[in-house]
Amino acid sequence: MSGAIRVAILGAGIGREHLAAYRQLPERFEVKAVCDLNRDRAASIIQDNAIRIETDAARMLSDPEIDLIDVCLPPHLHFEMAVRALQAGKHVVCEKPLVSSLKEADALIEVAAGSKGSLIPVFQYRYGPAITQLHALMEAGLTGRPYAASLETHWNRNAEYYAVPWRGTWAGEQGGAVLGHAIHNHDLLMHVLGPVARLSAMTTTRVNGIEVEDCAAISFQMENGAVASSSITLGAASDTDASAYLLRGSDGRKRHGTLCTGNRTLALRSERTRRSDAN
Secondary structure (H helix, E strand, O other), X not given: OOOOEEEEEEOOOOHHHHHHHHHOOOOOEEEEEEEOOOHHHHHHHHOOOOOEEEOOHHHHHHOOOOOEEEEOOOHHHHHHHHHHHHXXXXXXXXXOOOOOOHHHHHHHHHHHHOOOOOEEEOOHHHHOHHHXXXXXXXXXXXXXXXXXXXXXXXXEOOOOHHHOOOOOOHHHHOOOHHHHOOHHHHHHHHHHHOOEEEEEXXXXXXXXXXXXXXXXXXXXEEOOOOEEEEEXXXXXXXXXXXXXXXXXXXXXXXXXXXXXXXXXXXXXXXXXXOOOOOO
16 A cells, blocks of 8 residues: 555545545555544445544544545535645545635635645546547647537436535535536536636526525626536436537538536537528
């Protein structure tokens, strides 16, 4: 295990998935501890006496045997814990949303710049097969000027999901479907088309009896002039993410790429101008 990055996972909820991923890379990572206020929940994901259970996050931050803090806590704790871990000199992996405001983003950037640790937000969709294929096409010069994009984040989140006390609240989640669910599609939008210049949005709560929004429609104009739309709901029958990008190919033809992150596929087709017959 020499040379492996030594990890402490904070939070045994989504932390379960992170632990499973670390275990697939034993030559790179060694999970030393799982920290959760509920010891039984922590024990249920570990099933390994080599990983210790902790209930005090401060012990993880001061432990010289820990290199990386993996923040899998409720959203309202992400910013504070990421700052504390970076100030302790640890590397930080943090679940989304990393922050809940531009002010927090600026503050976290400043702290990270002054820390010997690295800050890594969890945007795993960037590394999926479909987005990797799209970037390969872009880097090969097979794509040109982007025109438009459309995004769909159509998920299912019912009353059982929101039975967890902090979910569906401004204090606990810091936002609703836009910040907590569509964030991956919006990250991919900027990953492909660059920064947003301006936007307009309509949000509403129609599916569940919660404080935050669970449906939204957003229109974007990107800095490169392209436009995009985002359709968001938590009232779908199942979880579906999809995005489509219309751009000009290097041969002058229009290319229409449909990126489906749910089933990890990229479909790219050419559109030729249809010539009508003259009468």
